[in-house]
Amino acid sequence: MRMGVMTLRNAVIAFFVILTAIVITKTDPGDRSPAASSGGGQRVVCSVSPQRPAEKGGRIVAAAQFRCDPPGPDGLTVTVRLQRNDGGTWVTVAQDTFVTNAAYTTREHSAAARTRQVGTACAAGTFRTHVEANVYDNRRNSGLSNASGERRNPC
Template sequence: MRNTVIAFFLILAAIVITKTGTGSTPRAASSGGSVAVLCSVSPQRPVKKDGRIVAAAQFRCDSPGPDGLTVTVQLQRNDGGTWTTVVRESFASKSVDTTREVSAAARTRQVGTACAAGTFRTLVEGSVVDNKRTKQLSGTSGERRNPC
């Protein structure tokens, strides 16, 4: 009788393991996105373009993209050791428009101002909203002296 009870529990354990084993989907993957989409920003050094100083930044998110992405690109000038924003603009995008499924040019935002002497850099700040979570991003380019 004792061997029969042990055999019964071994068979029951085998059935439970088989039903819930390798064929099941991991809980995080089936919960509708408990992990937020990852995004990054890449500021580019200011350049001369059409008689202007232009600051640009590119962004990229993992597929399928976030619920929302706001990127603020700033052109800054060094005034005696203090970085001063000369021009800034915010841009919004979302979902697939933030991923590699669109070209790098379509994921690049830029601001500019008239040529002037000085040392300049690009500062980019971003805010990613996905699954009701918000994450801040930022980056600063290298400096460019007298780009014009």
């Protein structure tokens, strides 16, 4: 009889040890307060997709599209650059920076609403679109960068 009581007690102790280990491993040690962001406790993943420069209304236009997982980040800053190859060096000929956040970055909005563009007058040369983004979410920053394929004399 004494052996049965000891086994039950050991089983209860083992249960609580395992439960405590699970709770400890599932808790993020750096986040002891409620998250004050739209993304909750999980990090939102975003991507940027530059499009090859194209002619539009007598201008060379560089466009880039962004997309983030729902519910979107606390903040997203996107810089779109139209660049020309000048003797092997990419030189920025037009650029603009755009800021957005939350659901405006997700598929809840159309691809057109998540596309930003810059442009300049038509000119000869080889061009590309270069895009950089900074994602701010859950008090953390991460950067993204991507370049399109080249386009020679788009006009």
